[in-house]
Amino acid sequence: MLATATTRADNAYYTVNMQADIVTVAARILYAQDIPYVSMDDVLDGLGGTIRISEKTIDAACSGATAVLKLNDVAVAVPGRTFSLIHPARVHEGGLYLSQADIIEFFARAYNMQIAPATPTTTPPELTPVVPDAPALDEDPGLLLETLTLPAVATDITPEVEEAAAAEEKAIAPPPGIADEETSIADDSSTERAPYSDVVGSIVLDAGHGGKDAGIVGDNITEKEFALDIVMNLRRILKETTKLTIHCTREADKDLSPSVRTKTANAVKGDLLLSIHAAYAATHHTGGITIFTDQSPNPPQETLDSEMRRQLAARRTRGEQAATTAYHIAQTLAEEGALGPVTVRTAPLILQRLAEMPCILIELCYLSNPETVMAAGDETYREQTAQTLARAIATALNQPME
Secondary structure: OOEEOOOOOOEEEEEEEEOOEEEEEEEEEEEEOOEEEEEHHHHHHHOOOEEEEOOOOEEEEEOOEEEEEOOOOOEEEEOOEEEEOOOOOEEEOOEEEEEOOOHHHHHHHHHOOEEEEOOOOOOOOOOOOEOOOOOOOOOOOOOOOOEOOOOOOOOOOOHHHHHHHHHHHHHHOOOOOOOHHHHHHHHHHHOOOOOEEEEEEEEEEEEOOEOOEOOOEOOOOEHHHHHHHHHHHHHHHHHHHEEEEEEEOOOOOOOOOHHHHHHHHHHOOOOEEEEEEEEOOOOOOOOOEEEEEEOOOOOOOOOOOHHHHHHHHHHHHHHHHHHHHHHHHHHHHHHHOOOOOEEEEEEOOHHHHHOOOOEEEEEEEEOOOHHHHHHHOOHHHHHHHHHHHHHHHHHHHOOOOO
């Protein structure tokens, strides 16, 4: 018998690594004899999976694989083998529930998928970013970083200060009769130099998904279309405003595996791989930007061979560099506030394991949000989004690496 949670948390949250994307899902929690059970219908619905319940068996399908369970039984059958749950599978009001203790192992064995507990993202007040006080290097993938406190604006201006400011403004004001166009000419001369002409290096822009892999499908745009349009705009804007060399993993609607994407990036020896995506959340009001950097591996053990230790150490270094850059990108985006709250998290990124450079994955919007998906289908919105992101990238790359 399952009972609805009342005094305890009503939902469990998970991040799931699906190809090059990180998806966050929320699922209801019910209890059986004080054991928390998670709604598999909620989890699989967020991942594009299905559940079919018959009189004798339960088929739970996801990512091209099907696991067969039995009601009130711990046995699970997958093609070629079986395994056991800690607690029996249960059905409540026509939905499948697995114990919270079984979820991670079940997804690993049934679907070969990485799933990790996550802390729910609470949307902060407008212009209040969720970014770290310092780059987070070894963070739990579900742990949100601290809120950045922006400098307060002084409001205690005395009459004496106002009078002094007015006198100074009058002293520097242009005398009557000087044409406005003279000021415009002076302003124009100051903009002949590209805004971020000091920013140099080589970056690789990766438009997520593509071809048969549409990613998240919104009412009027797919994730693959959104990501490609943002990347094409980003490339143009960054070429106009910086001295960066820009490479793209794809410039058209075509299938690309993570290994092909990273081989492209490695071949051009980029300094940074930036993968652009959209996000999905089970709660449709979720919005804003989520920035992912690699979940840092454990320090290399002495028992490993020298090559493995070298690879793990290199990955940790790349993750630290990516975290620093992600922090500066998040800070600029949060200060502008145009794209909503900004969250920085860590997760085990496939691209980071294969790429020979720091990698950052940015989910620029939630296509599960009805308001956001309507905006994402608008060309002007995508152009403005690319402009905002380009400024954040250029600002971040102009910062000294610590």
